[in-house]
Amino acid sequence: MAGHATSLKTYFTIWIALLIFTGLTVFAARIDLGVYNAAVALTIASVKATLVALFFMHIRGTSERLTKLVVVSALFFLFLLLGLSMSDYLTRAWH
Amino acid sequence: MSTVKAQVTERTNYLNADYGVRSWLLTTDHKRIALLYLISITFFFFIGGFYALLIRLELLTPAGDLVQADTYNKLFTMHGMVMVFFFLIPSIPAVLGNFLIPMMIGAKDLAFPRINLLSWYLYIIGGALMCHCMLTGGADTGWTFYVPFSAITNTKFVEAGLAIFVAGFSSILTGLNFVVTVHRMRAPGMTWSRLPLFVWAHYATSIIQLLGTPVIAITILLVAAERTLHLGIFDPKLGGDPLLFQHLFWFYSHPAVYIMILPAMGVISEVIACYARKRIFGYSFVAFSSIAIAVFGFLVWAHHMFVAGISLYSALVFSMLSYAVAVPSAVKVFNWTATLYKGSIHYDAPMLYAFGFIGLFTVGGLTGLFLAALGIDVHVTDTYFVVAHFHYIMVGGAVMGYLGGMHFWWPKISGKLYPEGWAKLAALIVFVGFNLTFFPQFILGYLGMPRRYWDYSHMPEFQVLNVASTAGATILGIGYLLPMVYFLWSLRYGDPAPDNPWNAAGLEWKTASPPPTFNFDSDPVVTWEAYNYDEIDAPHIQEAPVGR
Missing domain, CATH: 1.20.5 (Single alpha-helices involved in coiled-coils or other helix-helix interfaces)
Known part of the structure; x- marks a missing residue:
């Protein structure tokens, strides 16, 4: 993808970030946040989806x-x- | 027109360029993949048809005397699943769209030929799973597989869901390929305003496939998660909401009807322009009405849920939106009719199918408005009225369009002419058989016969109309068998087809029949408007073949 090449370092950084967010999801699932349970899980999932779209799907910089x-x-x-x-x-x- | 014959010497084309099973199973030629799809969907069409036959035979008498109640549930479930997901959705896009879109825009192939082959393999894997489901007992959830029943049934729902899940990805890949191809691969001069309406219709269809199909895939996964992991998504006992399933299901499955009907509308536009020898009246309106149908089609889904317990306020909004989607559909019907006005009409077989389409689609569309009206919907929901309505759209519309298209482009696909007399007869048989099958169902439904009932012995007065319907289905079955017989016959005994037997407009007619592997011997340049029949029929203009 010439023009908006992403370095390997960025990919690894995003991957690590996604793993951290996954860990966060598991951690949050173990705490009872009452009505906020779903909201917290969905917020983390949305952030992860945004990262994937921006960096792995090359939306950023297009x-x-x-x-x-x-x-x-x-x-x-x-x-x-x-x-x-x-x-x-x-x-x-x-x- | 149909009697045009030409002496054609054997040329290298996509059919004889290579031989052997490997050359077919590993092909990346869009035309060969289209034929692979043609064979596959025909197989599933006859399986789905066989289930329909058994359903109609059971309903011949009021008593449930041919099969058991459980078996009947499986019959209509497998009929619906096979016909919707393995015949209707791939029918025109994967066969005619695959074959024609690159040629119509002057390209050598689709943008991603290997993904195109992958889509067929996914379809086959999905189809194999569906066959496994059928052979091991089948599912009994109805093709709509509503929860909570689908989450608890002991029949083979998981297999059926998985089959639909995999086949859905095949549909997504086909849509993706078409969108990219139309954007990136058009020949010089083939502007958006010169695109055949068949291409516009498939472009709109592809948008639906891309945006809608993932939702049904996710819905199936959620049902599977609820069944296996007991997550509370749809089951109220676990904190879920059963209507959420219906929202998700119909968000895809209502637009899925447009995946079936839009490509058929594209076929009809091509056929009517050719056999009326006129440019389509209001080309831009017809083109953009396809996009409007694709967009509006996503706004109407909850009209399937009016009696399911949704909010009355929401129902009012969805009712109004459902009326709105009728507007672009009506634009098409009125424009086709206006195209016929003062046209030089030829009553060849594809045109008979097109006439059949317009009539049956109009009946199907107008009865859809009945169902969009809240009051009437309450009366006829889950009756045979609904069954009749959607068969008028999906069979009277989509299958008539598919058959019309198969006849229109058969000379291009096979290089052979089909017997015109038999084709006209088949078109008439299909039209008569269809109406005899499904029109009585409108009356049955309005009088109160529920759908999905195996035994109606407590209401024997419905037998006469059911007998008419079963008799019609038999005639319809003959009408569907006939084209398969004479198409196969024509492969061996048919007259060789000239490059443009109908004297039609469009780039696909300017290359050989059957076309060479890369469609054109030299890259075409488009300098004329779409449907330039006035120029084609003008006696002083001699058209030069492109790419030959």
């Missing part, structure tokens, strides 16, 4: 407009999935 469009589209459709599903969950009469 100059391609099409690549940016793909990323924005994917996030938009994720928003639709979550947003419209929650529009049901949060407004149920029997909830």
Whole structure:
């Protein structure tokens, strides 16, 4: 990928970071945070997914407009999935 | 037009360039991979058809006397799973799309030929898992495999889920290949506004495949996690939410209907333009309506859940959004009809399928609006009305489009002409058989016959319509068998096809029939607009073949 070559050192740094976050997930799972259990786990997972997308999938530093469009589209459709599903969950009469 | 014959000497083409099993199983030629898909999906079509036959035979009499109730559950489950995931979804994209898209845009192959072959192998692995599932007893969850039942059933749901999971990746890879190919591999002069509408339709389909399919894969994994690890995702006893499953399932599975119908719409646009000898009326509207369908299709999924217990406010929003998706579909139907106006219409077999498509898709689409209306939906949910509606779309629409496309491009694929008379007869038989099968089901559903019932002896008044439906299914089966017979016959006995037997527009008709391995002998340059039938039919213009 000429133009935005990533050094081996960066890859290893991100890999170590992902391992640390995995450890953090396991650690957090052993502590009862009450209603925040899912929120903490999902936050860590989102950070990890962002790191993978930015560095391993080369989103960071891309100059391609099409690549940016793909990323924005994917996030938009994720928003639709979550947003419209929650529009049901949060407004149920029997909830 | 159909009687055009030409003496064609044997040329090197993708079929005779190499021989032997290895040359096929390791091929990276998009045309050969398309044929591998053709054989594979035909196999699954007849398996799915066999299940349909047994279902219809059981319903011939009100009593459940042919199979046991459990067996009947498995029959409609395996019919749905096989037909949806192993025939309809790959049908037009993986066969006709694979074969034609590179040629239509003037490319030598798809962007990732080896990934294309990988997609077929994934399909075959998924198909083998599905066969294993069927041979070891099958699943009984319905093709929608709703929780909580799918999380507890003792039948072979895990195998079926795994098969669909693997086949889903095949679908993702095909979509990825098409998107990259359309962006990167277009011939000089082949601008977006000159792309055939078949390509636009497949581009929109690919977007759905890329964005939607991972969600069904994750959903299957979540059900598997709940079954094996007892994680509380969907089961309320464990803190889960059963409606979450339906949200995730339909987020993919409603757009999946557009994966089936959009490519068929692409076929119809090509066929109608050719046999009306006119440029498609409102080209841009038809092109962008494909994208609109792909996007709007993701906003309507909860209309499958109106009676499942979702919020009334949410149901109102989804009802309105469901009406919205009808707009781009109607744009297409009106534009095709307007294309016919003052056209020089030829009633060849592909055109008969196109006419059938327009009529049946319109009925299927309009009855979809019935189901988008909250009040009517409550009355007809889980009745035969729903079964009739989606078969009008998925069989009356997608399969008619597939058959129309197979006839239209068969001379290009095989280098042989099919017998036109038989083809017209088959198109009529399919149309009559289809309507006789599924129209009575609208009435049955409206009168209150539930779907997925094996025994209706407490409502014997429904037998007459069920007998009509079974009789129609028999006629439909003959209509489907006929093309397979005469296509195979034509391979040996058919007249050699000229390069452009229909005098059609489009780059794929400007190369040999069958095409050479790399599609064109020299790189094509496009200097004309799409569907330039006025120029093609103008007597003073002699077209020069491209790449020959």
